Amino acid sequence: MARFPILLVIPVAVFGLLAGLFMAGMLRDDPDALPSTLVGRQAPALMLGPLPPTPPLADGDLRTGAPVVVNFWASWCPPCRAEHPLLEELAATGVPVLGINYKDTPAKAAAFLAELGNPYARLGEDPQGRAGLDWGLYGVPETFVIGPDGTVLLRIAGPVTRQNLTEQIAPALAGAAGR
Numbered sequence: 001m002a003r004f005p006i007l008l009v010i011p012v013a014v015f016g017l018l019a020g021l022f023m024a025g026m027l028r029d030d031p032d033a034l035p036s037t038l039v040g041r042q043a044p045a046l047m048l049g050p051l052p053p054t055p056p057l058a059d060g061d062l063r064t065g066a067p068v069v070v071n072f073w074a075s076w077c078p079p080c081r082a083e084h085p086l087l088e089e090l091a092a093t094g095v096p097v098l099g100i101n102y103k104d105t106p107a108k109a110a111a112f113l114a115e116l117g118n119p120y121a122r123l124g125e126d127p128q129g130r131a132g133l134d135w136g137l138y139g140v141p142e143t144f145v146i147g148p149d150g151t152v153l154l155r156i157a158g159p160v161t162r163q164n165l166t167e168q169i170a171p172a173l174a175g176a177a178g179r
Contacts, residue, residue, distance in 0.1 A: 037136060038135065038136055038144070038152040038155065039152050039153065039154065039155060040151065040152065041151065041152060042150050042151060042152070043062045043070070043135075043144070043146050043150050043151070043152050044131070044134035044135055045059050045134075046058065046059045046061075046062065046100075046124060046131060047059070047131075048100065048124030048125055048126055048131060049124065049125045049127070050123070050124065050125070051099075051101050051106055051109060051110075051123040051124060051125040052106075052110070052123075053110070053113075053118065054099075054118065054120055054121065054122050054123045055122050056122065056123070056124060057098050057099070057100065057122040057123055057124030058122075058124075061096075061098055061122055062098075062146050062150045063148075063149060063150035064096075064148070065148045065149075066096070066148050066177070067095070067145060067146060067147055067148055067153070067172075067173050067176035067177055068095070068096045068097075068098055068145075068146050069087075069090060069095055069096070069097045069098065069143060069144070069145055069146070069169070069173070070098045070099075070100065070143065070144040070146055071087060071097060071098070071099050071100070071120075071141060071142075071143045071144075071160075072100045072102045072126075072132060072135070072137055072140050072141060072142045072143070073099060073100070073101060073102065073140055073141050074101060074102045074103060074104040074109075074140050074141075075101075075104050075105075075108040075109050075111065075112035076104065076108070077140045077141060079140075079141055079158065079159040080112075080140060080141045080159070081112075081116065082159050083141055083143075083159035083160040083161070084116045084117070084119070086160045086161070086162065086165055087119040087120075087160060088117055088119040089165075090119070090160075090165065090169070091119035091120070091121070095173060096121040096122075097119050097120055097121060098120060098121060098122050098123075098124075099119075099120035099122070099123045099124070100123075100124050100125075100126050100131060100132075101123065101124070101125045101126065102126050102129060102131075102132050102137070102140045103126065103127060103128070103129050103132070103140075104125070104127070105127075106125060109123075109125070138157055139157075141158065141159050141160070142155065142156065142157050142158070143155070143156040143160050143169070144156075145169055145172040145173060145176065147176040148176060148177075153172045153175075153176055154168060154169065154172040156168065156169065
């Protein structure tokens with residue numbers, strides 16, 4: 001008879017623990033944000049192949065004394081197509097947008113840019129995804145704001161949207177430019 005209350009308490013305790021974990025997850029600042037260990041650290045070194053028509057993207061392009069945006073993209077990626085007009089808009093403001101073509105072919109990447117326009121000041125290709133691993137990519141698109149000294153200030157996992165452009169990227173760029 002003494003076992004009966006214990007058997008009732010265990011499921012209630014497990015349910016309470018799970019409910020607490022779910023509640024803690026829902027109360028996070030941004031439940032959609034994926035954590036990045038790069039924020040606050042130096043951007044990983046880049047060793048990429050060139051991808052015409054822009055000049056090749058090199059490691060020094062991340063440490064120019066001015067903030068830059070690094071965008072990982074691919075021609076086979078529908079969200080990359082959706083975010084493209086916003087990247088062009090950002091580039092038109094004078095912010096250098098650096099593109100890394102991820103696990104793609106040069107011909108398909110060139111066709112994508114010929115069709116939609118080229119917002120990238122410099123381009124590099126990452127056909128095997130090695131740079132993506134170094135940067136901790138979950139997939140494409142992903143966008144990073146890099147400070148003047150090469151420090152990663154912000155990471156956007158998923159497509160750039162009007163909301164994260166105005167509420168996250170623009171303030172990060174403005175803050176970095178004022179340093």
